[in-house]
Amino acid sequence: MLVLLAAGLGLLPAQAALQSVGFYYGADTRLQEFHAFDVTVVDPDHGFDPELWRRGSGELYAYVSVGEVHPSRSWAGEIPQSWKLGRNEAWASTVMDQRNPAWREFALTRIFAPLWQRGYRGFFLDTLDSYQLGGAAADPAAQQAGLVSLIRALRTRFPGIRLIANRGFELLPDIGSELEAIAAESLYRGWNQSARQYREVPEADREWLLARLEEAHQRYRLPVIVIDYLPPAQRAQMRDTARRILQHGFIPWVASGQLDTLGMSRIEVMPRRILILHDSREAPGMHYRAAHRYTEMLLNYLGYVADYADVNKPLPVPDPGVYAGLLSWFDGGLQTAAASRYERWLAARLGEGFRIAMLSDPGLPATSSVLGLMDLQAAPEPDGRVEILSRNAAIGYETEPLPRRQLLQPLRLAPGSGVSWLRLRDARGQLYDGAGITRQGGFVWRPFGVAGDDDNGRRWVIDPWRFLQQALALPAMPVPDTTSLAGRRMFFAHMDGDGFASRAEFPGSPFAAQVILDQVIRRYPGVPHTMSVIEGEVSPQGIYPKDSPAMEAIARRIFAQPNVEIASHTYSHPFRWVKVEAGDASADADADYHLDIPGYVPSLAREVEGSLAYVRTLAPAGKPVNILLWSGDAAPTPSAIAWVSRDGLLNMNGGSTMPTREKPSLTRISPLGARLGGHFQVFAPITNENVYTNLWRGPFYGFAHVTESFELTGEPRRIKPVDIYYHxxxxxxxxxxxxxxxxxxxxxxxxxxxxxxxxxMRIATDFNTVVIARDLQQARFSVRNAGSLRSLRMPAELNAPALADSQGLAGWADGPDGRYLILSAAEASFALSAGQDALPRLAGANGKVLAWSREGDHIQARLAGHQPLDFELANAAGCSVRTPAGPLTGTPAGKLLRYRLTDAETTLDIGCRGR
Known part of the structure; x- marks a missing residue:
């Protein structure tokens, strides 16, 4: 399977000019990183869906071998011997006789037509010169004529088809105008399939190929793609080779010999995944893993997605183009078989140049050879009192280190290697290192990472931000941001339906739901609310049938409010989702399992689809109901999340984010969500009032402390949006x-x-698939496949974007931890500017940017929100700002101009003469 990464062609009406190209023969249909490119050519037998791919950035092309047939193809057995010309022993494939019209018709109807029906509109034509393996007896002129006939038939039978040819130089006089581009392999670095070795291309071969490519480029005005091969771990050499190809004016793709890794083209995708190694014996599921609870939030903030690998199972071979590093968190030694397998695996990864951040316990004996690769050596078991000999400024971040001899790892840095962040000494003068940075990563052993317990609160001893960035050598890059929109921190409210039937301690004892309607939803009409009910509480078939008519009437009134969207909080409010999947109907289940609905045994179908169907009966006509708010432990199994996701439903709840002034630790901030079996559970940004009120035992004013959580997750780092979450x-x-x-x-x-x-929820989910890439020749970034996500956080060490050299960028707002770039589309690109950009820009708004285009000194934009709009412009002094209703006058707000409207949606016309 070939992946072609393209940005524009210019030869066909719907296509612009090619910028970046790549090829991928792997079978991972979820490899989102290839959305970085305009065109992705895949092996169609691997199950890719071009229609689904098209929903994100880019287009899928199908790889088709027109000169050879491999026996693995499903239709290979249908080819008679008379169509065959010979063999390609290196690839174990059959060379086809292009003179045979029956073969050409077979290719059109049996190969191309089904792919066209599946949605493919572009094709990469390979093995166009394989007939040469047949020698002079093959009649080269007749073979070429057959290929020309096939290509012309493709253009006739499939109008608008796009074709890229691999070599076929001798065909160009006849088909040059039929192609989008031409490709060739091995200009500087080649791959020998028979010997399975990488090789340097001889100078004579390179000169010959250069002449053919130059002719194709100059005479036939074709974009030229060059595919070169290097081991995927040799990132610097790949980068250098791609730049050499670019100097010829060609489009590079440099990747592994099997073309099964993410290589480099004109742009290099910034790896955004971290592979986390864990021991499944230590936690019952994702939600309870220490790495997930304590490190994944940090990685999310830094822009990274966590993938998990259980050391008790076969471990994957990570692609260096996809993964930025490795992280391990073990709470003790691994079992012998797992330790042996993990040791070999990790040695191979370190040999490939991967860095690893080791936390808590290495999982391996102190004498392990792989720890030696980490510049660590075994030390004697400590004796007597252990004291701190030296410490880095990163130690003591939230609490002071307390050395405990019983927990001390008998490891130290090898002399002259690495940098110790915490050096300890025992009573005999033996040295140990509890944390440090090495050539291959970093380590922090228990109890110098997270210390404390659940009863007294956990704290970070080491500065985890500095540790992760230095251990994994994470580069500065634009970070996909899930906290902000149009430069401002997001804010919303959502309610779980628990207690709908509760009587309020107010005159007349109204239902609590009526109080929420009158004193919250109607009191704050400009606040978007997401409100839910539990069917088993509200419906006539629930546990309060006599009160059901009154409660359903209140629910209908709530759902009819213009500032309310509708959700289900399930049918029976399962407290333990793992039991739902098991269909547990034990006698004592009701006490800790779900609401006591007589005769009901919970099922995923009833809790999800059934409850949503019921809630739709309470919704006004035309108002969608497509949200499930998880109940109870909010720890769905992979099957449960798959059940929700398969119907395109949105889901949220879970996590436990509630830092307060009393307990301000980062350990009390959960990650963005949990990735379960290929689906994503979105966590509530801030936890609900049940926790702030001691599980609703009091004090009942405890939720007043939620504003402390808002503040602590907003500065000095903006980690979460503001979410008022309650029942x-x-x-x-x-x-x-x-x-x-x-x-x-x-x-x-x-x-x-x-x-x-x-x-x-959509923004949080799309965080996992956003692709960030950088140009190999200039300080320029591109953003693809952003979906609903429209915010990037630029670290302070990166220069501001150059607005004049940007697309899809409306401006930025200064935040507590960098610039918050405001995207106007799911795709954007921008160069970095060394100076101060004086062009007008959007610097914040309470509405989403639906459109933003700049032409000279003129800007046209469209904003839409849920409240009367207000926005700020920077560098707008002397500019005129108009809406369809007339001109606007800005009010100075520091260096900005602030504008207020009475409408929640408008178009803007901004004119700035001489800018």
Whole structure:
């Protein structure tokens, strides 16, 4: 399978000119990184879906071998002997006789037509010169004529088809105008399939190929693609080779000999995945793994997606173009078989240049040879009191280190290697290193990573930000951001339906749900709300049948509000989702499993599809119901999340983010979500009032502390959006209601960006598939496949974008931890500027940027939000700003101009003479 990474061709009406190209023969249909490119050529037998791919960035092309047939093809057995010309022993394939019209018709109807029906519109034609293996007896002129006839028939039978040829130089006089581009392999670095070796291309071969490529480029005006081969771990050599190809004016693709890795073209994809090694014996599932609880949030903030690999199972071979590094978190030694397998695997990865951040326990004996590769050596077991001899400034981040002899790892850095961050000494003067950075990564052993316990609170001893960045040598790059939109921190509210039937401690004992409607939803009409009910509480078939008519009427009134979107909080409110999958109907299940609905044994179908169908009966006509808010432990199994995801439903809840001034640790901030079996559970950004009120045992005003969580997750790093997350029963007690209202008042007193929870769910999910790439020749970044995500955080060490040399970028806002770039589309590109950009730009808005185009000194834009719009412009002094209703006058706000409207949506016409 070939992956072609292209950005524009210029030869066909719907296609612009080719910029970057690549080839990939692997079978991973979820390899999102290839959305970085305009065109991805794949082996269609590997199950790719061109229609699905088209929903993101780029286009899929199908690889087709027209000169040879491999026996693995499903239709290979249908080819008679009379169509065959010979053999290609290196690839164990059959060379086809292009003179035979029956073979050409077979190719058109049996190979190309089904691919066209599946949605492929572009094709990479390989093995066009394989007939040469037949020698003079093959009649080269007749073979060439047959190929020309096939290509012309393709253009006739499939109007608009796009074709890229691999070599076939001798055909160009006849088909040059039929092609988008021409490709050739091995200009500088080649691959010998028979010997399975990489090789340097001889000078004579290179000169011959250069002459053919120059002729194709100059005479036939074809973009030229050059495919060269290097081991995937040799990133620097790949980069250098790609740049050499670029100097000829050609489009490079440099990758492995099997073309099964992410290589480099004109652009290099920034690896955004970290492979985390864990021992499945230490936790019952993803939600309880230490690495997930404590490090994944940090990685998310730095821009990385966590993939997990269990050392008790066969371990994957990570692609250096995809993975930025490795991380391990073990709480003890591995079992013998797992340790042996992991040791061999890790030695191979370190040999390929991967770096690893080791946390808690190495999982291997101190004498392991692979630890020697990490510049570590075994030390004697400590004796007597252990004291700190020296420490880095990164030690003591949230709590002080407390050496414990019983927990000390008997390891130290080899003399003259690495940098110790925490050196310890025992009573006999033996030295140990509890944390440090080495040539291959870094390590921090228990208890110098996370210390403490759940009862007294956990704290980071080491500065985890500095440790991860230095251990993994993470580069500065634009970070896909899930906290902000149009430069402002996002804000929304969502409610789980628990307690809908509760009677409130107010005059007349109204339902708590009615109090929420009157005192929250209607009181704050400009706040987007996501509201849910539990079917088993509200419906006539639930546990409160007598109150059902009144509750359903309240639910209908809530769902009819213009600032409310609708969700289900399941049918029976499962407390333990692992039991739902098992269909556990044990006698004592109701106490800790789900609501006591007589005769009901929970099932995924009833909890998901059944409850959503019921909630739709309460919704106004035309109002969608496509959100499930997880209940109970909010720890769905992979089967449960797959059940939700398969129907395109959105989901949220889980995590436990609640740092407070009393307990301000990063360990109390959860990651963005959990990736389970190829699907994504979105965690609630901030946890609900049940936790702040001691599991609703009091104090009932405890949710007032949620504003501390908002502040601590907003500065000095903006880690989470503002989410007011609560249950219906918050309307049942005056103290709880006042605390809830204080959270709303806090949010509305700040320049936030209101969104619905569904908008955040889409943004959070799309974080996993955004692709960031950098140009190999200039300081330029491109963003692809962003989906609903429209914000990038630029670290302070990177220069600001040059607005005049950008696409899809409306501006940026300064935040507490860098610039928050405002994207106007799911694709963007921008160069970095060494100076101060004086062009007008958007510097913040409470509405989403739906369009933003700049032509000279004129900007046209469209904004839409959920409140009357207000926005800021930078460098807009002397500019005129107009809406369809007339001109706007800005109010100075520091160096910005702030504009306010009465409408929630508008178009803008900004004119700035002489800019």
């Amino acid at each position: 219906t029963y918050s309307g049942s007690k005056p103290a709880a209601l006042r605390a809830l209202q204080s959270a709303y008042d806090w949010a509305l007193a700040r320049p936030l960006h209101p969104v619905y929870a569904s908008e955040f």
